[in-house]
Amino acid sequence: MKITAFTQLITVLAVxxxxxxxxxxxxxxxxxxxxxxxLYIKHDRLTMAAIGALTVFTGMMILLQLIFGxxxxxxxxxxxxxxxxxxxxxxxxxxxxxxxxxxxxxxxFHLPCEYAFMLTTxxxxxxxxxxxxxxxxxxxxxxxxxNRGNVFKRFYSYLAVVKPLVMRxxxxxxxxxxxxxxxxxGANTYQNMTPQRLCFADYLVLFLVMLLSLYPLWxxxx
Amino acid sequence: MxxxxxxxxxxHRGEPVINDITCKIEDGEFVALLGHxxxxxxxxxxxxxxxxxxxxxxxxxxGDNIEKLEPADLAHQVGYVFQNPDLQILEDTVFAEVAxxxxxxxxxxxxxxxxxxxxxxxxxxxxxxxAYPRTLSFGQKRRLGVAAALALNPRTLIxxxxxxxxxEQEKDDMMDYLQKLNKEKRITIILxxxxxxxxxxxxxxxIVLNDGNLVFDGTTQDLYNGVRDLKEWGLTQPIMAIxxxxxxxxxxxxxxxxxxxxxxxxxxx
Numbered sequence: 327m328k329i330t331a332f333t334q335l336i337t338v339l340a341v342x343x344x345x346x347x348x349x350x351x352x353x354x355x356x357x358x359x360x361x362x363x364x365l366y367i368k369h370d371r372l373t374m375a376a377i378g379a380l381t382v383f384t385g386m387m388i389l390l391q392l393i394f395g396x397x398x399x400x401x402x403x404x405x406x407x408x409x410x411x412x413x414x415x416x417x418x419x420x421x422x423x424x425x426x427x428x429x430x431x432x433x434x435f436h437l438p439c440e441y442a443f444m445l446t447t448x449x450x451x452x453x454x455x456x457x458x459x460x461x462x463x464x465x466x467x468x469x470x471x472x473n474r475g476n477v478f479k480r481f482y483s484y485l486a487v488v489k490p491l492v493m494r495x496x497x498x499x500x501x502x503x504x505x506x507x508x509x510x511x512g513a514n515t516y517q518n519m520t521p522q523r524l525c526f527a528d529y530l531v532l533f534l535v536m537l538l539s540l541y542p543l544w545x546x547x548x
Numbered sequence: 549m550x551x552x553x554x555x556x557x558x559x560h561r562g563e564p565v566i567n568d569i570t571c572k573i574e575d576g577e578f579v580a581l582l583g584h585x586x587x588x589x590x591x592x593x594x595x596x597x598x599x600x601x602x603x604x605x606x607x608x609x610x611g612d613n614i615e616k617l618e619p620a621d622l623a624h625q626v627g628y629v630f631q632n633p634d635l636q637i638l639e640d641t642v643f644a645e646v647a648x649x650x651x652x653x654x655x656x657x658x659x660x661x662x663x664x665x666x667x668x669x670x671x672x673x674x675x676x677x678x679a680y681p682r683t684l685s686f687g688q689k690r691r692l693g694v695a696a697a698l699a700l701n702p703r704t705l706i707x708x709x710x711x712x713x714x715x716e717q718e719k720d721d722m723m724d725y726l727q728k729l730n731k732e733k734r735i736t737i738i739l740x741x742x743x744x745x746x747x748x749x750x751x752x753x754x755i756v757l758n759d760g761n762l763v764f765d766g767t768t769q770d771l772y773n774g775v776r777d778l779k780e781w782g783l784t785q786p787i788m789a790i791x792x793x794x795x796x797x798x799x800x801x802x803x804x805x806x807x808x809x810x811x812x813x814x815x816x817x
Binding site: 371458461462464465466467468469470471472486489490491493494497 | 599636648649651700
């Protein structure tokens with residue numbers, strides 16, 4: 327059963343809303359379903375690493391809230407909500423090509439294609455940026471850079487990695503802009519792509535999403 | 549001196565990249581590290597620089613095990629020049645760029661000035677000391693990378709695909725500077741390259757890796773004898789090696805070959 331990027335985006339937005347409307351047990355059930363779905367879509371090392379990193383980040387968020395005086399229950403709920411929202415986006419990115427997301431944003435949400443392209447390009451740059459960052463760190467280490475010392479010292483010395491990366495990113499975006507212009511970007515972008523038509527599965531998912539979205543209101547007022 | 553003893557390595561519990569490699573590179577050698585893409589050349593050099601550490605086995609630099617060391621600790625012993633010079637340019641002048649390493653080592657300003665000037669001179673960049681590094685030509689940027697590594701006075705230089713993306717003149721210039729460093733300052737050069745001509749012309753020793761295994765360790769003369777089949781290792785004999793073998797003329801360059809061929813045939817140039 328294949329659903330379009332439009333339906334997936336709507337579902338993700340709905341999940342983002344549900345985490346604030348639904349009670350904690352329901353949010354926890356969503357989390358379990360999301361994790362199962364994510365691991366069904368992709369169960370490689372990268373996905374496991376992403377889940378691991380997200381878990382660590384959530385733990386840190388909870389800890390910070392506790393340090394700043396929030397009660398344990400509030401901290402845990404906040405962490406859970408953040409985890410569920412982020413996992414929904416991870417599912418979206420694992421299941422859908424970035425181009426499809428961009429196309430859905432332009433076609434269905436009427437986002438100007440330049441902005442959609444900017445979004446997808448930014449996402450596409452992330453792995454490149456991470457590779458460059460690792461290479462720069464290695465290159466500077468080989469000529470004496472070390473991140474030993476206190477936080478301020480580390481922060482200051484990390485500029486040796488950040489500065490070449492920024493310059494590189496600027497140069498890359500310049501090259502990309504030029505090459506896109508030369509290819510005629512903006513003339514009829516996304517106009518010549520096959521339109522994403524909704525099928526039965528999409529309508530079914532959208533109906534379920536609507537039903538679940540209305541449930542809290544129905545249970546409260548009717 | 550760099551020595552690897554029964555070194556094994558794999559990235560992230562994946563397939564082994566380096567399999568039980570043992571080799572020793574003595575001071576003052578000019579070594580070409582060869583192999584097809586993915587053969588493990590760069591990984592082996594990264595092991596030498598402590599950028600990664602072996603799963604098993606040991607690496608010694610100047611007799612010391614580098615197991616617990618970081619690249620910054622080794623920078624004054626081994627210099628590593630990466631493929632892409634743009635990824636490390638940090639400062640606004642060539643001088644400051646080269647001085648980054650000595651400054652990290654907290655040397656005195658006098659010592660920094662001396663070492664930077666010596667490094668710039670060694671790579672023919674002394675006239676560009678005040679230039680903005682990003683405006684240099686690609687070849688000059690590569691030389692800047694070498695100068696930045698040299699500024700810490702290392703006894704070994706590891707150069708990853710140093711001649712890539714350069715025109716013939718820039719390649720020759722770079723290799724001449726490296727040869728000079730090797731001959732005059734006895735700096736050990738470990739050259740990772742796909743350029744068989746350069747390896748044959750400049751390196752005395754070749755180490756060939758194939759799928760993480762060391763398959764050849766000997767003289768470049770022996771490797772490039774013109775008749776050895778190197779295809780199974782993803783390499784080819786340089787044209788000059790094949791010609792030299794066919795005409796039984798030992799000549800490192802085209803010019804030498806032509807000259808010797810003319811003499812052999814009794815002709816004049």
